[in-house]
């Protein structure tokens with residue numbers, strides 16, 4: 001039975017590395033996807049800001065077109081007033097319309113200035129956000145390169161470990177011992193064995209009964225922790 005325990009401990013050593021590598025191979029693409037998503041969200045926020053800036057610029061242009069037409073109209077009215085040869089009623093009408101137009105222009109210009117201020121502030125935001133996206137893209141490209149390298153390395157190590165494991169499994173172990181070990185490996189996330197230190201299981205930190213401790217010490221059969229089910233071993237075995 002000590003041979004079985006030894007073989008299982010050797011297997012557990014391999015499996016611990018295998019589990020670690022598999023976790024790494026799962027984590028790396030998840031991390032990459034998360035970082036990509038963060039940048040894409042930044043990009044779509046900037047696109048929204050750009051849309052808002054374009055809309056403001058369109059409004060500003062409309063205001064400019066309107067006031068420029070109103071100015072032309074004022075010039076025309078001033079001309080007509082100058083040529084009206086003192087007809088008091090029509091002169092008053094011209095002046096009234098000119099006054100109204102000037103007031104409209106002044107209001108529109110005030111609004112236009114306010115909109116220009118808003119547009120400029122948004123455009124300056126966009127500029128700094130663009131710069132931060134550029135930085136993020138550079139960092140991301142670097143990260144992707146590292147991920148590819150780390151993934152290839154991890155995969156290579158994993159393949160080597162898996163082939164070592166296959167060789168080791170073929171000998172040394174009775175099928176029922178191996179079967180128990182493998183079930184526990186899956187059920188206990190890669191840790192099927194537990195060191196028994198004194199009477200304390202070092203995987204779940206529960207105390208085992210004395211008779212169980214004695215059984216592990218004798219090492220005549222595989223003994224499982226009553227609390228976490230893992231196969232117990234002592235450091236001497």
Ligand SMILES: [Zn+2]
Nearest residue numbers: 201204225228
């Ligand atoms: Zn335990």
